[in-house]
Amino acid sequence: xxxxxxxxxxxxxxxxxxxxxxxxxxxxxxxxxxxxxxxxxxxxxxxxxxxxxxxxxxxxxxxxxxxxxxxxxxxxxxxxxxxxxxxxxxxxxxxxxxxxxxxxxxxxxxxxxxxxxxxxxxxxxxxxxxxxxxxxxxxxxxxxxxxxxxxxxxxxxxxxxxxxxxxxxxxxxxxxxxxxxxxxxxxxxxxxxxxxxxxxxxxxxxxxxxxxxxxxxxxxxxxxxxxxxxxxxxxxxxxxxxxxxxxxxxxxxxxxxx
Numbered sequence: 001x002x003x004x005x006x007x008x009x010x011x012x013x014x015x016x017x018x019x020x021x022x023x024x025x026x027x028x029x030x031x032x033x034x035x036x037x038x039x040x041x042x043x044x045x046x047x048x049x050x051x052x053x054x055x056x057x058x059x060x061x062x063x064x065x066x067x068x069x070x071x072x073x074x075x076x077x078x079x080x081x082x083x084x085x086x087x088x089x090x091x092x093x094x095x096x097x098x099x100x101x102x103x104x105x106x107x108x109x110x111x112x113x114x115x116x117x118x119x120x121x122x123x124x125x126x127x128x129x130x131x132x133x134x135x136x137x138x139x140x141x142x143x144x145x146x147x148x149x150x151x152x153x154x155x156x157x158x159x160x161x162x163x164x165x166x167x168x169x170x171x172x173x174x175x176x177x178x179x180x181x182x183x184x185x186x187x188x189x190x191x192x193x194x195x196x197x198x199x200x201x202x203x204x205x206x207x208x209x210x211x212x213x214x215x216x217x218x219x220x221x222x223x224x225x226x227x228x229x230x231x232x233x234x235x236x237x238x239x240x241x242x243x244x245x246x247x248x249x250x251x252x253x254x255x256x257x258x
């Protein structure tokens with residue numbers, strides 16, 4: 001059986017990440033755009049949350065701000081017990097390496113490295129050698145056993161995304177952010193990747209926050225948070241694809257960011 005995923009405290013004591021009154025503004029004057037407007041949201045430990053909304057709703061901006069990839073204009077963001085605002089760039093980089101995993105639509109694998117080397121690279125760059133037993137558990141969970149010696153060009157798109165998922169998990173992050181992780185995959189392969197993320201939550205106790213526009217993808221989550229015009233407008237727990245589609249807000253006004 002896979003080992004329980006480590007956490008920084010007893011279950012339920014604090015969210016894996018949260019934002020309070022988060023506002024993000026781009027530009028000034030006539031070009032000013034409010035991408036996020038006083039958003040408050042929590043992402044519970046050991047749960048799978050999907051963030052949805054039409055183009056321009058601010059869903060990717062929310063993920064980037066909560067993950068520490070973009071500075072906020074105002075409000076508070078925490079990963080675990082750490083407030084992001086006071087951190088300098090070096091401290092933010094260290095926090096992302098130690099506490100955050102990322103899975104992006106484009107895989108972001110180095111073509112000259114094997115699957116195993118791609119998986120372990122972030123940990124090695126941070127000066128840590130991944131635990132062999134934990135890596136074996138992660139690799140088995142995402143179905144890569146027997147493929148670790150292959151380079152990205154020798155893997156299918158779905159297998160490359162599995163490598164990206166394993167890379168995000170092997171450093172034992174507090175939270176994994178996935179931005180449209182199935183956007184470049186066919187429906188069957190996308191369903192496999194979503195199943196792997198679901199297994200990482202159920203079997204490894206991982207926390208996953210996924211940005212998606214797809215109601216079928218969102219149905220794999222425990223909870224869906226809906227954004228529109230830079231605000232949280234609805235929430236759905238234990239979603240089904242049909243219910244997600246019914247609750248989807250209308251497209252955002254022109255001029256907003258995604």
